Amino acid sequence: MSNYLDISKISIDFPTPEGPFRALDELSLRIKKGEFVSLIGHSGCGKSTVLNILAGLLQATEGGVALDGKEVNEPGPDRAVVFQNHSLLPWLTAFENVQLAVRQVFRDSMSKAEMRDWIQQNLKLVHMEHAMHKRPDELSGGMKQRVGIARALAMRPKVLLMDEPFGALDALTRAHMQDSLMEIQRDLNNTVVMITHDVDEAVLLSDRIVMMTNGPAATIGEVLNIDLPRPRNRVTLAENSDYNHFRQQVLSFLYEKQRKVVEIPREPAVDEDEAAPARGKVAGLVDRLGRRA
Amino acid sequence: MISISQQTWLQPWIKLARGERPSEQLRALAKTLLVPLAGIAAFLLLWAVAAGQINTSLGAFPGPLDVWQQGGALLEEHAAERREEEAFYERQRERNAQRQAVDPSYQPRIFPYTGSATFIDQILTSLMTVTAGFVLASLLAIPLGILIGLSHTLYRAFNPVIQLLKPVSPLAWLPLVTMVVSAVYVSQDPLVPKSFITSMVTVMLCCLWPTVINTAVGVAGVDNDLNNVSRVLRLGWLTHVRTIVLPSAMPMMFAGLRTSLGIAWMVLIAAEMLAQSPGLGKFVWDQFQNGSSDSLSRIMVAVITIGAIGFLLDRLMLAVQSLVSWDKSADLR
Numbered sequence: 001m002s003n004y005l006d007i008s009k010i011s012i013d014f015p016t017p018e019g020p021f022r023a024l025d026e027l028s029l030r031i032k033k034g035e036f037v038s039l040i041g042h043s044g045c046g047k048s049t050v051l052n053i054l055a056g057l058l059q060a061t062e063g064g065v066a067l068d069g070k071e072v073n074e075p076g077p078d079r080a081v082v083f084q085n086h087s088l089l090p091w092l093t094a095f096e097n098v099q100l101a102v103r104q105v106f107r108d109s110m111s112k113a114e115m116r117d118w119i120q121q122n123l124k125l126v127h128m129e130h131a132m133h134k135r136p137d138e139l140s141g142g143m144k145q146r147v148g149i150a151r152a153l154a155m156r157p158k159v160l161l162m163d164e165p166f167g168a169l170d171a172l173t174r175a176h177m178q179d180s181l182m183e184i185q186r187d188l189n190n191t192v193v194m195i196t197h198d199v200d201e202a203v204l205l206s207d208r209i210v211m212m213t214n215g216p217a218a219t220i221g222e223v224l225n226i227d228l229p230r231p232r233n234r235v236t237l238a239e240n241s242d243y244n245h246f247r248q249q250v251l252s253f254l255y256e257k258q259r260k261v262v263e264i265p266r267e268p269a270v271d272e273d274e275a276a277p278a279r280g281k282v283a284g285l286v287d288r289l290g291r292r293a
Numbered sequence: 294m295i296s297i298s299q300q301t302w303l304q305p306w307i308k309l310a311r312g313e314r315p316s317e318q319l320r321a322l323a324k325t326l327l328v329p330l331a332g333i334a335a336f337l338l339l340w341a342v343a344a345g346q347i348n349t350s351l352g353a354f355p356g357p358l359d360v361w362q363q364g365g366a367l368l369e370e371h372a373a374e375r376r377e378e379e380a381f382y383e384r385q386r387e388r389n390a391q392r393q394a395v396d397p398s399y400q401p402r403i404f405p406y407t408g409s410a411t412f413i414d415q416i417l418t419s420l421m422t423v424t425a426g427f428v429l430a431s432l433l434a435i436p437l438g439i440l441i442g443l444s445h446t447l448y449r450a451f452n453p454v455i456q457l458l459k460p461v462s463p464l465a466w467l468p469l470v471t472m473v474v475s476a477v478y479v480s481q482d483p484l485v486p487k488s489f490i491t492s493m494v495t496v497m498l499c500c501l502w503p504t505v506i507n508t509a510v511g512v513a514g515v516d517n518d519l520n521n522v523s524r525v526l527r528l529g530w531l532t533h534v535r536t537i538v539l540p541s542a543m544p545m546m547f548a549g550l551r552t553s554l555g556i557a558w559m560v561l562i563a564a565e566m567l568a569q570s571p572g573l574g575k576f577v578w579d580q581f582q583n584g585s586s587d588s589l590s591r592i593m594v595a596v597i598t599i600g601a602i603g604f605l606l607d608r609l610m611l612a613v614q615s616l617v618s619w620d621k622s623a624d625l626r
Binding site for chain 2: 074075076077079081087090092100104155
């Protein structure tokens with residue numbers, strides 16, 4: 001299984017008033033089963049776009065993605081996404097949020113009791129069994145993200161896609177979450193694609209770090225194999241010369257080779273006549289276009 | 294339905310009874326009770342003074358006291374009418390019993406009482422009509438709002454029509470509705486009177502729009518991330534609407550429903566007045582035509598009643614909202 005997830009020459013164009021804007025250009029990557037791959041790059045380089053294409057939320061203009069021998073055309077629970085801002089339904093409890101996913105995926109293969117056990121098992125995995133029946137507004141940021149991870153894991157996905165999962169958390173909570181994730185990964189050995197802009201996080205968690213060039217027409221700059229032995233411990237690694245060497249390489253890529261030229265951000269033109277309902281639909285695209293500035 | 298803890302004006306009383314920092318509670322009382330009361334008192338004073346200055350062909354404009362008296366008189370008339378009705382049926386029963394005693398084969402018949410509708414009867418008629426019209430409008434408006442909120446194309450298609458129909462006055466609709474109802478609603482033994490249908494349809498046509506528009510905006514404003522969650526989970530259309538769209542759109546939807554109910558109540562009074570269909574509007578119009586010395590006072594009673602009922606309807610919607618809303622911490626006002 002050398003290419004469980006096969007990304008071959010994907011490019012994507014976004015329509016803009018000045019013609020198509022090429023955000024990604026011929027990006028190819030092969031990911032093995034059970035591999036943990038991080039995508040790192042400056043904001044606006046199209047990391048999220050890659051993830052959205054893998055998730056099926058966006059369609060590549062050229063090229064394609066195959067997972068386990070099947071082409072990816074639309075979103076589906078075999079590619080569970082952990083969103084940056086947790087994206088839990090605020091009107092459902094932690095349990096119910098996971099339940100929504102479990103019901104959807106296993107409605108034909110699990111009995112009610114099995115579902116309940118499976119939901120509890122996943123919440124236990126992320127250490128959230130004590131707050132199962134709390135709603136997101138009663139949970140801290142880290143706890144919400146834990147539930148988000150439990151929801152994704154509960155789908156038993158082929159690939160776990162994580163979009164800056166810990167980006168919105170404070171440093172201590174983030175470290176805690178990273179340790180939790182490593183623990184889960186040791187037990188489940190999922191195939192994971194994670195987007196991050198945190199160099200330490202990438203080196204600590206990944207088997208491979210994919211470094212992306214700056215957009216427009218972003219693509220892969222360098223790929224770094226992180227062959228540090230597992231389990232990894234952040235404190236002992238701090239004095240490990242290999243670890244520091246990997247860090248140095250990522251830093252040098254980001255801040256020397258791909259040093260970001262700061263431009264004046266240009267707001268994408270939004271049709272003001274666009275009635276309010278359109279805004280929700282357009283927001284995602286505008287957001288992505290906005291990030292390339 | 295409305296929990297005690299939600300009633301902010303009650304809080305100081307409760308705390309005062311518990312003996313929690315009395316001076317603070319008294320200050321809170323002054324704020325929540327005295328200030329509004331002072332406002333009402335000032336309004337009554339202004340009304341009384343102004344009323345004395347205005348002379349109409351039916352005498353001086355009624356002051357608060359006249360209106361209060363007429364309010365009592367209207368209640369008394371209602372009670373008298375009910376006694377009359379009861380007596381009418383009682384007489385029939387007695388007569389039937391007597392005739393049956395003489396002739397056992399006699400089939401007793403009860404004739405319905407046909408007294409005039411009292412103020413209270415008119416209020417009940419109006420409440421029934423407004424409820425029917427509003428419920429009908431909501432049943433149409435919420436699904437329509439969801440549909441056009443979900444589809445950009447449908448929104449574009451419906452928007453001009455909605456914007457065109459939204460500002461139309463009920464008085465413009467009324468003749469059309471009356472004619473159509475007369476033509477379509479033909480029945481030997483009608484379940485409800487024609488006038489009820491006419492008023493209900495007019496109310497419905499006028500109060501549809503705020504709910505449609507607000508629901509559509511609420512639905513379209515669903516967080517994009519939640520939509521993505523739904524896509525990743527491949528939720529079916531109905532599940533998507535039920536678990537994601539509706540809870541998200543709930544606050545906007547209720548804002549629309551409240552506006553709609555307010556409009557429904559306003560429209561109803563106008564429609565009843567013009568169409569001479571039973572209800573508070575007709576009561577006002579009858580008093581105006583009647584032109585006795587009490588008429589203006591009675592109209593003022595109706596005015597205050599209409600206002601009070603409008604206010605209560607709004608509070609009722611608010612109570613329903615807090616009952617069905619998932620976000621119990623939201624500050625509803």
